[in-house]
Amino acid sequence: MVSETAVTGAPELSIDAIVHKHNVEPGAVIPVLQEIQETYGHVPPVAIQRVAEHLNIPASEIYGIVTFYAQFRLEPLGKNLVKVCHGTACHLGGAEMVAEALSQATGAREGETSADGLFTVERVACLGCCSLAPCIMINDETHGRLTPESVSKVITEMRRAEASASVA
Amino acid sequence: MPGKKNGSWLVRIGLASCGIAAGGRKVYDAFKARLGEAGLDVRLKQTGCLGMCYNEVLVEVVSPRNESTFYGKVTPDRVPRIVSEHLSQGRPVTEWAIPDEETSGLLAKQKRIVLRNCGLIDPEDIADYLASDGYQALEKALSSMSPQDVIDEITRAGLRGRGGAGFPTGVKWGFARKSPGRQKYIVCNADEGDPGAFMDRSVLESDPHSVIEGMLLAGYAVGASEGYIYVRAEYPLAIRRLEIALAEAREAGFIGDGVRGYDFDFDIKIRQGAGAFVCGEETALLMSIEGRRGMPRFRPPFPAQSGLWGKPTTINNVETLANVAWIIHHGAEAYSAYGTEKSKGTKVFALAGKVARGGLIEVPMGITLREVVFDIGGGTSSGLEFKAIQIGGPSGGVIPARLADTPVDYDSVTKTGAIMGSGGLIVMDEASCMIDIAKFFLNFTQDESCGKCTFCRIGTLRMEEILKRIAEGNGREEDIAVLEELAQNVKRASLCGLGQTAPNPVLTTIKYFRDEYEEHITEKKCRAKKCPALITYEIIPEKCPGCGLCAKYCPTGAITGEKKRPYVIDQEKCIRCGLCRNVCRLDAVSVR
Numbered sequence: 169m170v171s172e173t174a175v176t177g178a179p180e181l182s183i184d185a186i187v188h189k190h191n192v193e194p195g196a197v198i199p200v201l202q203e204i205q206e207t208y209g210h211v212p213p214v215a216i217q218r219v220a221e222h223l224n225i226p227a228s229e230i231y232g233i234v235t236f237y238a239q240f241r242l243e244p245l246g247k248n249l250v251k252v253c254h255g256t257a258c259h260l261g262g263a264e265m266v267a268e269a270l271s272q273a274t275g276a277r278e279g280e281t282s283a284d285g286l287f288t289v290e291r292v293a294c295l296g297c298c299s300l301a302p303c304i305m306i307n308d309e310t311h312g313r314l315t316p317e318s319v320s321k322v323i324t325e326m327r328r329a330e331a332s333a334s335v336a
Numbered sequence: 337m338p339g340k341k342n343g344s345w346l347v348r349i350g351l352a353s354c355g356i357a358a359g360g361r362k363v364y365d366a367f368k369a370r371l372g373e374a375g376l377d378v379r380l381k382q383t384g385c386l387g388m389c390y391n392e393v394l395v396e397v398v399s400p401r402n403e404s405t406f407y408g409k410v411t412p413d414r415v416p417r418i419v420s421e422h423l424s425q426g427r428p429v430t431e432w433a434i435p436d437e438e439t440s441g442l443l444a445k446q447k448r449i450v451l452r453n454c455g456l457i458d459p460e461d462i463a464d465y466l467a468s469d470g471y472q473a474l475e476k477a478l479s480s481m482s483p484q485d486v487i488d489e490i491t492r493a494g495l496r497g498r499g500g501a502g503f504p505t506g507v508k509w510g511f512a513r514k515s516p517g518r519q520k521y522i523v524c525n526a527d528e529g530d531p532g533a534f535m536d537r538s539v540l541e542s543d544p545h546s547v548i549e550g551m552l553l554a555g556y557a558v559g560a561s562e563g564y565i566y567v568r569a570e571y572p573l574a575i576r577r578l579e580i581a582l583a584e585a586r587e588a589g590f591i592g593d594g595v596r597g598y599d600f601d602f603d604i605k606i607r608q609g610a611g612a613f614v615c616g617e618e619t620a621l622l623m624s625i626e627g628r629r630g631m632p633r634f635r636p637p638f639p640a641q642s643g644l645w646g647k648p649t650t651i652n653n654v655e656t657l658a659n660v661a662w663i664i665h666h667g668a669e670a671y672s673a674y675g676t677e678k679s680k681g682t683k684v685f686a687l688a689g690k691v692a693r694g695g696l697i698e699v700p701m702g703i704t705l706r707e708v709v710f711d712i713g714g715g716t717s718s719g720l721e722f723k724a725i726q727i728g729g730p731s732g733g734v735i736p737a738r739l740a741d742t743p744v745d746y747d748s749v750t751k752t753g754a755i756m757g758s759g760g761l762i763v764m765d766e767a768s769c770m771i772d773i774a775k776f777f778l779n780f781t782q783d784e785s786c787g788k789c790t791f792c793r794i795g796t797l798r799m800e801e802i803l804k805r806i807a808e809g810n811g812r813e814e815d816i817a818v819l820e821e822l823a824q825n826v827k828r829a830s831l832c833g834l835g836q837t838a839p840n841p842v843l844t845t846i847k848y849f850r851d852e853y854e855e856h857i858t859e860k861k862c863r864a865k866k867c868p869a870l871i872t873y874e875i876i877p878e879k880c881p882g883c884g885l886c887a888k889y890c891p892t893g894a895i896t897g898e899k900k901r902p903y904v905i906d907q908e909k910c911i912r913c914g915l916c917r918n919v920c921r922l923d924a925v926s927v928r
Contacts (some may be wrong), residue, residue: 198624
């Protein structure tokens with residue numbers, strides 16, 4: 169998720185590059201903020217200031233945009249982003265139970281990041297995979313037809329993979 | 337048939353989001369590896385959504401003589417046999433194939449116009465779209481029709497907006513055409529935010545060019561030169577496939593200056609939503625494209641007169657646009673042959689919930705709900721009694737089982753108190769609580785309310801509080817009357833569709849299931865055994881072998897016991913989450 173531009177140079181320079189790329193578009197502020205979030209995993213405070221300067225929009229207005237749209241995060245993410253679907257079909261399919269089992273397995277309730285920094289759990293209204301209800305998304309992968317047991321297994325597997333990756 | 341050489345075998349694998357989530361890529365890789373080893377001349381093709389989502393991963397094998405066999409719930413370990421028996425020796429593996437009666441039962445009552453290519457073509461290959469009459473409607477319009485001709489054809493076909501409001505599309509285009517000005521815009525609303533709806537997602541992932549062609553035709557008709565597709569960020573695969581399709585279309589000259597050599601310029605850009613349901617409302621959507629908070633504004637002026645950056649703008653839903661090329665290609669009469677007098681054509685539904693055969697279906701308007709739920713959907717998945725359907729998402733309402741013979745068309749559905757909506761169709765059985773479903777939707781709309789209008793912002797909150805109290809067994813006698821009064825006021829005093837329709841789930845559940853509300857309030861009883869505060873879970877000692885699985889999952893440590901002896905639930909600690917009953921393999925947990 170972290171692009172090359174974020175690694176080289178100070179954050180300000182990468183933000184400048186992102187703004188410059190979208191600069192000619194009318195209404196560019198939202199695509200700019202989206203790309204910043206994709207680069208950093210969240211919208212850092214320095215970004216709001218920088219974007220405000222470049223696009224000549226008051227920082228308060230940018231803050232208003234960032235807090236209006238659910239997609240934007242002001243806090244850094246854990247290593248893995250878990251989105252729990254609470255859409256109608258998932259709700260009827262037992263999403264609450266799966267969410268409960270998930271929070272036990274990850275150590276994070278909805279809206280929180282686990283203490284070990286491995287998982288951030290978010291509640292979403294609908295992922296659009298209703299026939300596979302109940303489902304969750306971990307990073308870009310969708311997992312469906314979940315039960316409290318199977319979702320615990322998925323998390324255990326991920327922990328195992330993380331542990332062996334850090335040893336390697 | 338697109339992508340099919342004469343005399344060769346073809347294997348299609350459904351790789352839209354549901355297929356991939358069910359493990360489709362692994363199945364695809366298994367086929368690729370196995371076919372390579374066996375050295376067989378078989379075309380392996382990734383496709384989009386076949387619609388039979390309950391049976392993912394779906395694989396279709398087509399013989400050189402065009403005989404089709406569908407395999408459902410395919411796993412990588414089944415691939416070797418399918419390759420060695422069916423593909424090498426021509427013998428279908430019947431025990432894994434979906435029986436003909438099932439596929440014909442599913443398909444017999446459907447008419448796939450919007451979904452015409454879904455599951456058949458490779459969404460990432462424009463050649464497939466072209467082989468399937470793709471972009472021929474555009475060619476026909478640019479070469480032999482005037483913009484007004486195109487509008488007239490769409491008007492005569494009777495196409496109505498599929499996003500939920502059902503406004504006649506031709507009339508809407510006519511308004512924008514008449515508006516003065518040289519800069520006009522076409523916006524495709526792909527911000528499908530209704531929980532339980534995935535029609536637009538499937539079309540974008542399975543046949544993105546159909547939407548692009550629809551936008552081009554709209555642009556030509558209205559006199560616009562630029563288009564935006566506003567897709568919600570929660571659909572990454574749809575965005576990816578759109579990007580690929582746009583690049584292909586651009587390279588082939590369908591997008592850009594001088595489309596296909598004609599005097600018509602049209603460019604299309606993608607904008608991503610940022611997680612606000614209210615941005616599905618057209619004026620809020622325009623605000624979002626303009627880089628502002630997505631808060632709706634007053635109409636008039638309508639977008640057709642003053643929309644994006646003050647210019648005349650036509651906003652259409654994905655499904656509406658996906659119909660356009662078919663109508664121009666086959667003609668208005670062919671389209672209006674389907675449907676009812678005032679609701680022409682077909683409607684795509686996302687059939688989900690407690691239904692046996694959930695998935696994406698497309699039916700002619702006028703089919704009854706009974707036919708949809710039972711003939712196509714196969715009845716309830718639980719085997720329990722069918723109770724009601726929920727249609728129209730958070731803006732819609734419930735229609736009880738006794739009204740199952742209601743035809744599915746705009747006016748008949750509106751008469752019941754619900755709305756057609758964008759296409760989410762949720763089946764509910766006796767274990768679904770009506771207060772719970774009303775509370776669920778209100779919780780959603782309350783959260784998504786932009787906050788501009790007092791009645792929407794605070795009214796929905798008060799309604800939600802009342803529903804919560806009722807669900808917790810603290811309902812009061814006057815609650816139903818207060819809910820109805822609040823509902824009417826919220827509807828009247830809200831600026832946009834979100835607030836105007838948020839009370840619908842409450843109003844329709846009260847209308848048709850008033851006794852359930854009264855039971856919750858006066859008897860503190862939830863007949864569906866759903867509301868946690870009104871039920872108790874108990875372990876049946878005779879059935880419990882003392883395995884301890886339930887205790888392992890209990891979040892509050894309320895279940896205790898010794899191995900091989902029946903376990904016990906401490907009612908003081910139990911939060912009635914239902915996990916114990918769910919994980920118990922021996923049905924030893926009862927609920928009262």
